[in-house]
Amino acid sequence: MRASGDPYLEHCVETAVLLAIIGANSSVVAAGLLHDSLDDSFLSYDYIFKTFGAGVADLVEGVSKLSQLSKLARENNTASKTVEADRLHTMFLAMADARAVLIKLADRLHNMITLDALPLVKQQRFAKETLQIFAPLANRLGISTWKEQLENLCFKHLNPDQHRHLSARLVESFDEAMIASAKEKLDKALTDEAISYHLHGRHKSLYSIHCKMSKKKLNMDQIHDIHGLRLIVENKEDCYRALRVIQRLWSEVPGQFKDYITNPKFNGYRSLHTVVTGEGTVPLEVQIRTKEMHLQAEFGFAAHWRYKEGDCKHSSFVLQVVEWARWVITWQCETMSKDRPSIGCDDSIKPPCTFPTHSDGCPYSYKPHCGQDGPIFIIMIENDKMSVQEFPADSTVMDLLERAGRASSRWSAYGFPVKEELRPRLNHRPVHDATCKLTMGDVVELTPAIPDKSLSDYREEIQRMYEHGSATVSSTAPAVSGPIGRRS
Numbered sequence: 351m352r353a354s355g356d357p358y359l360e361h362c363v364e365t366a367v368l369l370a371i372i373g374a375n376s377s378v379v380a381a382g383l384l385h386d387s388l389d390d391s392f393l394s395y396d397y398i399f400k401t402f403g404a405g406v407a408d409l410v411e412g413v414s415k416l417s418q419l420s421k422l423a424r425e426n427n428t429a430s431k432t433v434e435a436d437r438l439h440t441m442f443l444a445m446a447d448a449r450a451v452l453i454k455l456a457d458r459l460h461n462m463i464t465l466d467a468l469p470l471v472k473q474q475r476f477a478k479e480t481l482q483i484f485a486p487l488a489n490r491l492g493i494s495t496w497k498e499q500l501e502n503l504c505f506k507h508l509n510p511d512q513h514r515h516l517s518a519r520l521v522e523s524f525d526e527a528m529i530a531s532a533k534e535k536l537d538k539a540l541t542d543e544a545i546s547y548h549l550h551g552r553h554k555s556l557y558s559i560h561c562k563m564s565k566k567k568l569n570m571d572q573i574h575d576i577h578g579l580r581l582i583v584e585n586k587e588d589c590y591r592a593l594r595v596i597q598r599l600w601s602e603v604p605g606q607f608k609d610y611i612t613n614p615k616f617n618g619y620r621s622l623h624t625v626v627t628g629e630g631t632v633p634l635e636v637q638i639r640t641k642e643m644h645l646q647a648e649f650g651f652a653a654h655w656r657y658k659e660g661d662c663k664h665s666s667f668v669l670q671v672v673e674w675a676r677w678v679i680t681w682q683c684e685t686m687s688k689d690r691p692s693i694g695c696d697d698s699i700k701p702p703c704t705f706p707t708h709s710d711g712c713p714y715s716y717k718p719h720c721g722q723d724g725p726i727f728i729i730m731i732e733n734d735k736m737s738v739q740e741f742p743a744d745s746t747v748m749d750l751l752e753r754a755g756r757a758s759s760r761w762s763a764y765g766f767p768v769k770e771e772l773r774p775r776l777n778h779r780p781v782h783d784a785t786c787k788l789t790m791g792d793v794v795e796l797t798p799a800i801p802d803k804s805l806s807d808y809r810e811e812i813q814r815m816y817e818h819g820s821a822t823v824s825s826t827a828p829a830v831s832g833p834i835g836r837r838s
């Protein structure tokens with residue numbers, strides 16, 4: 351039973367439905383249906399393997415691992431630390447089949463949709479983590495409808511007053527019919543001019559409006575792209591021809607025209623932008639670009655997710671991981687045609703080779719195993735604190751111990767404590783050989799039964815007690831546990 355009182359199965363079915371809606375294939379939908387079965391039921395990997403095949407079983411196992419890491423991160427409030435959250439994004443994409451991340455996102459989206467049933471504290475914790483970890487993941491994978499839904503739901507739970515205020519204002523100024531009628535008018539005019547095109551309209555999401563207003567200190571009337579059209583045409587000449595058509599249809603808002611084709615942005619972004627007073631008085635932003643410019647703006651150096659993530663400098667490894675994940679999701683799950691109408695089903699703009707091989711000249715190719723020589727990210731748990739650490743490829747447990755300042759003789763490669771419970775643990779098992787290699791997503795626990803810091807604190811406290819002849823241990827001293835008592 352869910353907290354809402356609904357049968358648990360409903361969550362599984364709804365997760366699978368969300369995946370089917372964006373066009374995921376049957377293995378992904380089946381794994382979506384079974385996504386909690388390893389953790390929350392008695393089904394085993396072998397049973398899923400035998401019944402549904404290796405593809406589905408591996409995906410379910412991948413989701414289970416992601417769920418465990420996400421739970422750890424939530425318990426440790428990792429999402430509040432920007433660097434660590436960023437490492438988690440990369441780790442999630444690099445350690446799992448990108449389709450497992452897709453399933454985890456669908457699972458999270460349904461949990462966010464039904465969040466009202468949880469106590470307020472849990473709602474906030476969930477929403478915070480979703481905003482920091484899962485919405486950026488959806489953005490990196492290019493699933494913009496999910497990204498927007500996740501962000502809007504988080505906004506509603508984290509800033510209820512602002513959310514209420516902005517939604518009320520948007521009801522007044524948001525005009526869906528205007529986009530439809532502008533599209534219809536432009537459709538006709540472009541056909542009359544014999545310009546072949548693909549046209550896509552969107553309204554800006556509530557959360558995106560909120561962010562733009564706070565970032566640029568604007569009021570809602572100063573946001574010109576609440577309603578937007580994007581026009582994708584065959585070639586550069588058609589971009590300017592289409593612009594003239596638009597200028598004939600509507601009047602331009604002065605000072606808003608930008609020619610990023612003649613003057614591309616530093617990241618290579620090219621497009622024509624103009625804002626017109628569409629039907630009525632509401633501004634309408636129109637972006638015009640060729641298919642090639644569009645691919646660049648979606649996948650290349652000027653990719654929208656990088657533009658939205660701002661100034662952060664991503665390492666080439668992160669870029670590879672994200673591009674690879676987008677590749678898998680886009681061309682393997684057929685999400686493109688459903689979630690990205692701007693590209694449509696036109697085969698001619700698909701990259702010129704098929705997954706998983708790439709032709710030499712393919713500008714969007716990244717090696718599937720790009721994780722092999724890139725850095726690895728692991729979860730380190732020490733004294734009940736979790737951190738996401740970055741290590742060079744081929745690092746070992748010993749390297750990690752050295753970084754943690756634990757590579758004393760007690761922790762050296764050949765000097766592990768005899769007692770199993772005192773050894774560091776790798777993925778919940780005691781480590782027997784410190785030279786063993788770390789892999790992406792490993793969880794290393796360094797919490798021996800005798801935490802060094804508490805021990806020295808405790809000794810100092812005892813020393814002070816003797817010096818002052820006091821018989822009472824202050825409440826700040828750590829509690830005397832069995833092992834400390836024995837060793838003192």
Ligand SMILES: Nc1nc2c(ncn2[C@@H]2O[C@H](COP(=O)(O)OP(=O)(O)OP(=O)(O)O)[C@@H](O)[C@H]2O)c(=O)[nH]1
Pocket residue numbers: 575608615617619623647648652653654655657
């Ligand atoms: N993919 C991608 N899109 C971009 C990039 N730069 C701008 N855009 C798109 O173009 C829109 C407007 O960008 P600009 O014309 O540069 O306007 P601005 O002054 O930066 O922002 P506005 O406040 O929206 O006018 C953005 O909202 C994006 O949709 C980029 O580098 N990459």
Ligand SMILES: Nc1ncnc2c1ncn2[C@@H]1O[C@H](COP(=O)(O)OP(=O)(O)OP(=O)(O)O)[C@@H](O)[C@H]1O
Pocket residue numbers: 494550551552554555558562575577578579580635636637654
């Ligand atoms: N005029 C437009 N027509 C169609 N789609 C657009 C238009 N402008 C942006 N988009 C797309 O809409 C989605 C949501 O973008 P969003 O409105 O949140 O940000 P943005 O407009 O790209 O950036 P910013 O808020 O920084 O100006 C993205 O996929 C983006 O590519």
